[in-house]
Amino acid sequence: MAIKKFEDILVWQKAQDFSVRIYQQFNASKDFAFRDQITRASVSISNNIAEGFERKTNADFSRFLYFSLGSNSEVRSMLYLAEELELIAGVNSKELIEASNEISRMLYGLINSMKTKS
Known part of the structure; x- marks a missing residue:
């Protein structure tokens, strides 16, 4: 059965949950620039999945999935930095990095x- 709406895509759901976790983790951070960058990048993961799905072509959807991957990698890179800067505890960082992976x-x-369906 084909997916009819982006809300049914499991990775979109996981990306939404991931973004909520990022927001919760950095909500109290006083480093506003860092907080803004990591939360915006986290939101971009699920938004690109949704936008690409609505384009209705596999080529466009695939392109937006790659954008999503880029945003996800940005968040993961920032999580490593957050740990080094002691903005996040190591155990929390590792859990979020695993979710990102x-x-x-x-x-x-x-x-x-x-690709196999094309």
């Missing part, structure tokens, strides 16, 4: 599944 694997899987 899972999203990357899912995005690559979705991209690859679209």
Whole structure:
């Protein structure tokens, strides 16, 4: 059965949950520039999935999935930096990095599944 709306895409759901976790983790951070950058990048992950899906072509959807991967990598890179700057505890950082890695694997899987259908 084909997916009819982006809300049904599992990786979109995981990206939404991930963004909520990022917001919660950095909500009290006094480093406003860092907080703004990491939260905006986290939101971009699910937004690019949604926008690409609505474009209605596999080529456009795939392109936006790559944008999503880029945003996810940006968040993951910032998580490593946040740990070094002591903006986040190591255990929290590791959990969020693993969640980010899972999203990357899912995005690559979705991209690859679209390639085999073309």
